[in-house]
Amino acid sequence: EIDVDVFHECVELIRLTIDYNHLKTLDVERLIGTLPKLKTLSLGGNPISCKEIVRNIKSASTNMLRQVEVTSIDKIFHEDNVHGIKCGDTNMPTTTAKSETAQLNSDSSSLALVIWCSVLTVVVLLAGVGLFVYKKNKSVVYRESRLQLRNSLSDFVSSETQNDLLG
Numbered sequence: 001e002i003d004v005d006v007f008h009e010c011v012e013l014i015r016l017t018i019d020y021n022h023l024k025t026l027d028v029e030r031l032i033g034t035l036p037k038l039k040t041l042s043l044g045g046n047p048i049s050c051k052e053i054v055r056n057i058k059s060a061s062t063n064m065l066r067q068v069e070v071t072s073i074d075k076i077f078h079e080d081n082v083h084g085i086k087c088g089d090t091n092m093p094t095t096t097a098k099s100e101t102a103q104l105n106s107d108s109s110s111l112a113l114v115i116w117c118s119v120l121t122v123v124v125l126l127a128g129v130g131l132f133v134y135k136k137n138k139s140v141v142y143r144e145s146r147l148q149l150r151n152s153l154s155d156f157v158s159s160e161t162q163n164d165l166l167g
Contacts, residue, residue, distance in 0.1 A: 004031040011036055019073045020045035028056040032068055043085065044072020050080055050087040057082065 004027055007013065013035050018026075023046040032038060041060065043053075053070070060068040075084030 001025045004034050007031070007034050013038055015040040015042070017042040017073065018046070019043060022046060024048060025052060026056060028068075028070070029059045032060060032066075038068055039066075040069045040071060042071050042073055044074055044076070045086065048087055050082055053082040053085055053087045 002018065002021070002023055007016075014037050016031075016035065016038060019042050023043065025048065026043060026046075028041065031041070041056075043056075048056075057070045060070050070085070071083075072085040074086075075081075076086040077084055079086055080088045
């Protein structure tokens with residue numbers, strides 16, 4: 001249960017969303033008296049009995065001072081409900097069909113992101129290895145060509161030196 005007196009300083013509060021807080025009871029009459037500008041109270045996803053929700057809706061709509069809409073973030077029509085507000089199940093899961101769909105979409109998006117990052121990492125690594133091998137081969141070819149040039153120059157110089165000495 002929630003102590004409605006904690007809202008005594010929230011006099012400007014227009015919408016209160018307390019869905020999925022494991023509340024079993026709620027004193028809506030006192031809450032309306034505590035929050036003078038409250039227009040919407042969302043309390044779905046809590047294990048409140050159907051009888052309690054009906055009583056809360058009646059008390060919110062028959063209040064002489066003003067109308068307060070009692071609603072839910074996620075409307076549930078395939079289970080026990082009062083105007084789409086799930087009720088009566090104290091062992092209820094905290095997800096709904098809408099939340100499960102959002103979770104599946106989130107999971108598939110996360111999986112796609114992980115796959116994309118993995119592929120990108122592999123491509124970058126392969127490019128790095130390819131560049132390293134290319135540079136290494138280019139360096140070996142450059143050294144070999146310099147060595148061949150040096151050897152041919154030394155052969156040329158030594159043969160000319162011998163010709164000069166003989167000749």
